[in-house]
Amino acid sequence: MRVIVAEDQGMLRGALSALLDLEDDVEVVGQAEDGEQALQLILELSPDVCIMDIEMPKLTGLDVAEKLKELNHPCKVVILTTFSRTGYFQRAMKAGIHGYLLKDSPIDELGNALRKVQTGGRAISPELSLSFWEAENPLTEREQEVLQLVAQGLSANEIAGKLFLSGGTVRNYVSxxxxxxxxxxxxxxxxxxxxNGWLQ
Structure with a gap:
């Protein structure tokens, strides 16, 4: 199984690659320090799986997964994260990722997850799936959009102009x-x- 490791922390990237290389059926064919480099390597090397951190410079792991889905690329994506944010998880599922694991998972758990993913299965850390079931995003897409603009410092009238709504409607959304x-x-x-990762 040919694997690319994308992680912006050099020491973790190196350690992860070295440990995976010890697995008999895994070969790390490339390492990337940001999402842009990860995407480039995937397109150049066509690995079976790419293990990616979510929060990376230039492009996040989720941005890369979404682009691969758009391109209909066969590389399977496994997200490795310290974040159990439901918004991230929902977006990852929409992007068609195959694995979602915690960074502190034991290496044999990661190896097994990669094998499961390669044969068409999905691998999700049990701790993560439990917390995601418990915390579903209560906001509609429109409410998320309004809150995103509020977070950018826009006034109700500016948001109204951007979204073609009335100021009163925006204030209703906010309340x-x-x-x-x-x-x-x-x-x-x-x-x-x-x-909670509910702001995209």
């Missing part, structure tokens, strides 16, 4: 968002949504 997130104010609403 609905705060109610759903049980937030006292806009700042708290943004903070709750960001913490």
């Amino acid at each position: 609905e968002i705060m109610q759903k997130l049980e937030a006292k104010n806009r700042i708290e609403a943004i903070s709750i949504a960001e913490k």
Whole structure:
């Protein structure tokens, strides 16, 4: 199985690659320090699987997964993360990723997950899947869009102009968002949504 490891922390990238190379049926054919480089290597080397961190410079692991899906590329993506944010997980599922594991998973667990993925299965850390079931994103796509613009510092009228809505409708959206997130104010609403990965 030919694998690419994409991780922006050099020491972790090197350690992960070295450990995977010890597996009899795994060959690390490339390493990338950011998402752009990962995408380039995948297109050049056509590996079976790419193991990717979510938060990388230039392109995130999820951006790369989405681009591969657009291109209908056969490389399978396994996300390795420290984040158990539901928004990330939902976006990853939409992007067609095959694995979603925690970085502190034992290496044999990662090896088994790669084998499962290569044969067409999916591998998701049990701890992650449990927390995702418990915390479903309560915001609609439109509410996420409004909150994203609030987070950028736009006023209700500016948001209204951007989304072709009335100022009153935007204010209604904002109060609905705060109610759903049980937030006292806009700042708290943004903070709750960001913490859960609900702001794309």
